[in-house]
Every structure is written in C-alpha cells, then in structure tokens.
Amino acid sequence: MAGGGEAAALEFTPTWIVAAVCSLIVFLSLVAERCLHYLGKTLVKRNQKPLYEALLKVKEELMLLGFISLLLTVFQGMIQRTCIPAGWTKHMLPCQRLDEKAGEVSATKEHFVAAEILGLIGRRLLSEVGAGAEHCQKKGKAPLLSLEAIHLLHIFxxxxxxxxxxxxxxxxxxxxxxxxxxxxxxxxxxxxxxxxxxxxxxxxxxxxxxxxxxxxxxxxxxxxxxxxxxxxxxxxxxxxxxxxxxxxxxxxxxxxxxxxxxxxxxxxxxxxxxxxxxxxxxxxxxxxxxxxxxxxxxxxxxxxxxxxxxxxxxxxxxxxxxxxxxxxxxxxxxxxxxxxxxxxxxxxxxxxxxxxxxxxxxxxxxxxxxxxxxxxxxxxxxxxxxxxxxxxxxxxxxxxxxxxxxxxxxxxxxxxxxxxxxxxxxxxxxxxxxxNEHVQQGVLGWAQKVKMKKGLKGGARASKGSMNNADSAGTSVNIEMAKATAKEDSEIVGNSE
Structure with missing residues (x-):
C-alpha cells in the first residue's frame, strides 16, 4: 500500500474522487460538444454553409488531436522502455548539458549566473524519472523519451x-x-x-x-x-x-x-x-x-x-x-x-x-x-x-x-x-x-451526369479524364460552361443576388 508521502494507485484511491473527476471531465466535454453543435445549427439557419463547413473542419482537427492524445497515452510505456545508447542523447540538444557547462572555464560574472540558471533548468528536467528510465539505466542506456517529455509534447x-x-x-x-x-x-x-x-x-x-x-x-x-x-x-x-x-x-x-x-x-x-x-x-x-x-x-x-x-x-x-x-x-x-x-x-x-x-x-x-x-x-x-x-x-x-x-x-x-x-x-x-446554393446544386448535378456519361462511353482512360473535368467544373466553374448555361441561369443568378 502506498505511504503517506507517495501518490496512491487507482486501486487505493477513494471511489468518490474517481467518480467526481470523471464527472467533471465528461461534463466539460459535453458542454464543449453542445456548444459546437448549436453553433453549427445557427450557421445552417443563417445559410452560412462555408462557415459551417469550416466548423466541421475544426471538429476534424479536434478528433485528430484526440487520436494523437490516445496514441501518446497508450504507447508512452513502450516509448519509455525503448532504450538507445547514451551517446546518442548528447547531440542536437535544445539546451546545453549541465556537465558540459560545468566543464567550461570562465571568469566572468555572467558565466556563473548562466550556469546557475542552467543548473536549475537541468534539475527541473531531470526531476521526474519513470520506471522506463530505470529499466534503461540498468542496461547502461537512456530511454527514448521520458514520461515528462511525452506529457509536455502532448500539451504542445x-x-x-x-x-x-x-x-x-x-x-x-x-x-x-x-x-x-x-x-x-x-x-x-x-x-x-x-x-x-x-x-x-x-x-x-x-x-x-x-x-x-x-x-x-x-x-x-x-x-x-x-x-x-x-x-x-x-x-x-x-x-x-x-x-x-x-x-x-x-x-x-x-x-x-x-x-x-x-x-x-x-x-x-x-x-x-x-x-x-x-x-x-x-x-x-x-x-x-x-x-x-x-x-x-x-x-x-x-x-x-x-x-x-x-x-x-x-x-x-x-x-x-x-x-x-x-x-x-x-x-x-x-x-x-x-x-x-x-x-x-x-x-x-x-x-x-x-x-x-x-x-x-x-x-x-x-x-x-x-x-x-x-x-x-x-x-x-x-x-x-x-x-x-x-x-x-x-x-x-x-x-x-x-x-x-x-x-x-x-x-x-x-x-x-x-x-x-x-x-x-x-x-x-x-x-x-x-x-447561389440552388444553382450550385444544379451545376454539380450536371457535372456528375457528364462524369457518368463520359465514364460509360470512354472506358477506363476516358473515365479518368472525365472525372478531372467534372471535378474542375464542380470546384471552379469555367468560362465555357458559363457561356453554355448563361441563358438558362443568368436570370436565376440575378434574382438570387
């Protein structure tokens, strides 16, 4: 059983604490999801389809972040237990190592101030060592990434x-x-x-x-x-x-x-x-x-x-x-x-x-x-x-x-x-x-029909070309199509504007 000064494992944590924390996390998640949902409904009601699609894109990014978070959480033990030679960790560092700094000789006051700051940072970075680090230290190696580094990378x-x-x-x-x-x-x-x-x-x-x-x-x-x-x-x-x-x-x-x-x-x-x-x-x-x-x-x-x-x-x-x-x-x-x-x-x-x-x-x-x-x-x-x-x-x-x-x-x-x-x-x-949106649907439907007809007539090679033509017609309506449909659509466009 964990001592008074040690963090308690889940099996020795009171159930009311577990339930309270889970309830808070679920509540905040549902509030965020409902806010995005009602924002989407508001954009749809106001005919802001492009902005609604942008909101869907934001939801996709949040889903991707959730998946990244899940991967980092699931594989953090494996990453910690992956050991590499200690010499590999001495190259391309964002901060100079504490031992290297101590080996340098300088008589200026600024040097000692910088050494003190680097010492504090070094102790901060080395303060948390997980079981994976101990596992690699027994082999005379270093872990691929520490638990703290994984956590901070996740946040970043x-x-x-x-x-x-x-x-x-x-x-x-x-x-x-x-x-x-x-x-x-x-x-x-x-x-x-x-x-x-x-x-x-x-x-x-x-x-x-x-x-x-x-x-x-x-x-x-x-x-x-x-x-x-x-x-x-x-x-x-x-x-x-x-x-x-x-x-x-x-x-x-x-x-x-x-x-x-x-x-x-x-x-x-x-x-x-x-x-x-x-x-x-x-x-x-x-x-x-x-x-x-x-x-x-x-x-x-x-x-x-x-x-x-x-x-x-x-x-x-x-x-x-x-x-x-x-x-x-x-x-x-x-x-x-x-x-x-x-x-x-x-x-x-x-x-x-x-x-x-x-x-x-x-x-x-x-x-x-x-x-x-x-x-x-x-x-x-x-x-x-x-x-x-x-x-x-x-x-x-x-x-x-x-x-x-x-x-x-x-x-x-x-x-x-x-x-x-x-x-x-x-x-x-x-x-x-x-x-307008009504005419866009008609044009996209026309492009889809053209794609299907050319695909049936031209075979595989012609199908590929027709798909490209149809896609370009759906995303950027070209001049030739506008001239062909001007008589039919100009009045609709004018009324919609």
Whole structure:
C-alpha cells in the first residue's frame, strides 16, 4: 500500500474522487460538444454553409488531436522502455548539458549566473524519472523519451492546434470587417448604374485607376511599379477606383448578361469557402512542425531566424497582389489612349505565379500556421519552464519574434487577406460561389451526369479524364460552361443576388 508521502494507485484511491473527476471531465466535454453543435445549427439557419463547413473542419482537427492524445497515452510505456545508447542523447540538444557547462572555464560574472540558471533548468528536467528510465539505466542506456517529455509534447501539440484555429478565425474576422467596408462602394455603384447616361469618350489618364497604377513603359517603369506595389500594401491597399474597375472587369468577362451582379456578395462567399481550407492543418504543415522541432538546437537560434520566413512571404504576396492590379492597368494603357464608356480590364491567370491564383491561398495558410507555431511555442515554453529558460532564448531574440508575430497578424488581416479576396477574382476562371446554393446544386448535378456519361462511353482512360473535368467544373466553374448555361441561369443568378 502506498505511504503517506507517495501518490496512491487507482486501486487505493477513494471511489468518490474517481467518480467526481470523471464527472467533471465528461461534463466539460459535453458542454464543449453542445456548444459546437448549436453553433453549427445557427450557421445552417443563417445559410452560412462555408462557415459551417469550416466548423466541421475544426471538429476534424479536434478528433485528430484526440487520436494523437490516445496514441501518446497508450504507447508512452513502450516509448519509455525503448532504450538507445547514451551517446546518442548528447547531440542536437535544445539546451546545453549541465556537465558540459560545468566543464567550461570562465571568469566572468555572467558565466556563473548562466550556469546557475542552467543548473536549475537541468534539475527541473531531470526531476521526474519513470520506471522506463530505470529499466534503461540498468542496461547502461537512456530511454527514448521520458514520461515528462511525452506529457509536455502532448500539451504542445494541443496548444499549437488551438492557437492556429484562433489565429485563423481572428484573421478572418478582422479581414472580413475590412472587406465589409467595401459594401458601401457596391451599393453606390448599383445605385449610380440605374441612372447612367450615354457613353462618352474619355482619355485614359483621366481615370484614377490608370493615373495611380500605370507608371509608363520601359525598364525603369517596371522597377518603379514593383516598388510602388510594395509600399501600396501598407496604406489603402484597395481604393474605390480599384474596386470599381476590377468589379466591372469581372462582370464584363464572366457574366456580361447580368450587369447588376452583386460582386461584393460573391467575393465574401468565395472568401468564406476558402476559410475552411485555411483553418485546417494539412499533413505538410505537420511535416514543418517536425522540421522546426528538429532544428531547435542550442546556439542556432532557429526560431528567431524562422520567424522572418512568414514575414518575407507575406510581404512578397502583398507586393505580388498589388502588382497584379498594376498589370491590369498597364495592359489597358498599352492598347488604348482613350476609350468609350467605362474602363474595363481583362482578368487572366497569367498575372499570377505559375498561372495559378490558388497558390496565394496555400501561402497564406502556411503563413498563419507558422505564425501560430511561433506564438504557441513561446507561451508553451513560458508556462512550462519560465521566461529564463534556455529553450526560450535570450531577450534580444524573444522580443523581435513577438513583434514580428504581431505585425504578421495585423498585416495579413487588414491588407493581405482583403487583397487576396478581390485580386484572385481577376483570374481566367471564377468559382462556383458565383451561383447561389440552388444553382450550385444544379451545376454539380450536371457535372456528375457528364462524369457518368463520359465514364460509360470512354472506358477506363476516358473515365479518368472525365472525372478531372467534372471535378474542375464542380470546384471552379469555367468560362465555357458559363457561356453554355448563361441563358438558362443568368436570370436565376440575378434574382438570387
């Protein structure tokens, strides 16, 4: 039987304690599950299907975390009893070993202060040794992972996933608030179009969109255009003239039969649909987690240098999106000196990296995840080992990481995300969110029938091709299909908007 100072085993623990703890855990779990359930019902009632799908994605991530937790709990005994040579544990350490530190000679006062801190941390890390460690010590080896390390790793994975979801939701809310301000531009355009007079010839330099975006022709103008695009993302990244011109270019290219098309509402629906992809943690992001943990070696300051990666990517994305707008203005200015009527730009995938606007979404996904990783790792170390931990690093490396994290969050929310929402609509294809839910179901049903017919007629090889065509029709409705169904669907789309 356990003594007074030792922890009691389950068979010697009072049943009322076991029942009370289990009741509390079950109660909190049911409250969380019911909250998510009623939130889902509310989103369905308000016809927020994309946000509801994002909520389902969050539930999937929670289920994955639960499975990871189960694996760590079930196999923690096996991991502890897995023994490795003691020499293997002396390489690539996040903190310098206590014995190595004691062997160094230094006459400075800072050395002794650091040695004292490292000693306290070393005793903290070595304070809990389980039965698995004793089992390996008898063989002259070391356990693969201690019980404390397994427990802390378990907590870190949970904190990382929750932080990523919170950061993604925060970015979506702040960016959505910025995009909502454009609604007044859409309402004003709809109102002005009703009483528009006859078309007149206008010189291109009289258009604000051309005057602010077109920097001339030549090598110097290209360099100046990129520099202007870099600076533009920090202040009024999207102006009213930008919105008006890109909106008209989208409508004239993809749905010319419906000039009253609510471009703002379509853009918000498309952004909500993309949000469900951003809130999840894909497999390649878990690979990055493993790589980051691997590179956390003492003296490398890996997390400090890695914190610059999402910032540089975010600045590159913002510059590229602003430059796409400048390219639209450049294409029009090169072909015309004056036009009759309104300024119409030509959307094209050629303006984007590798001709794929979706690449921007994947990069934003990585940026948000990497930023969440930095912040989650900081607070995890802070609450576990304290601010003076050797894993935390020096203050000169900690403060810049936190500042960079705040800059990334604000810049992505108020500039990059709104830019992504409108500029990526300037591709050659538009998304299925251009139709309301009723028409989307009809289009998806049509695509399914096409897939089945081509699969029956063409055999295995043709079946594979038809599936690709049908999938692309279901996820991004192309121009040719829109032209074929314009007469039948334009009135429905117009009424739905």
């Amino acid at each position: 994975i949970f904190v990382l996933a929750i932080t990523h979801v919170i950061f993604s939701v925060t970015t979506m809310l702040l960016g959505g608030a910025k995009i909502h301000q454009w609604k007044q531009w859409e309402d004003r355009i709809q109102k002005d179009d009703a009483g528009k007079g006859p078309k007149k010839v206008t010189h291109l330099q009289q258009f604000e969109f051309i005057r602010k975006r077109f920097k001339g022709i030549g090598k110097d103008s290209v360099i100046w255009s990129w520099l202007h695009s870099f600076g533009k993302q920090f202040y009024r990244s999207v102006s009213k003239s930008d919105y008006t011109t890109m909106r008209l270019g989208f409508i004239m290219t993809h749905c010319p039969g419906n000039p009253k098309f609510d471009f703002h509402r379509y853009m918000v629906r498309a952004l909500e649909a993309d949000f469900k992809k951003v809130v999840g943690i894909r497999w390649y992001l878990w690979v990055f987690v493993v790589i980051f943990l691997l590179l956390n070696v003492n003296g490398w300051h890996t997390y400090f240098w890695i914190s610059f990666l999402p910032l540089l990517l975010l600045l590159a994305i913002g510059t590229k999106l602003e430059h796409v707008i400048a390219q639209l203005a450049h294409d029009v200015a090169e072909k015309h000196t004056a036009i009759e009527g309104d300024l119409v730009v030509k959307p094209s995938d050629e303006h984007f990296w590798f001709g794929r606007p979706r690449i921007v979404l994947y990069l934003i996904h990585f940026i948000l995840f990497q930023n969440a990783f930095e912040i989650a790792f900081f607070f995890w170390i802070l609450t576990t080992y304290g601010f003076n931990s050797c894993i935390m690093g020096q203050v000169g490396f900690i403060v810049p990481r936190l500042v960079i994290g705040a800059i990334i969050q604000l810049l992505c929310s108020y500039s990059t995300l709104p830019l992504y929402a409108i500029v990526t609509q300037m591709g050659s294809c538009y998304k299925k969110e251009v139709f």
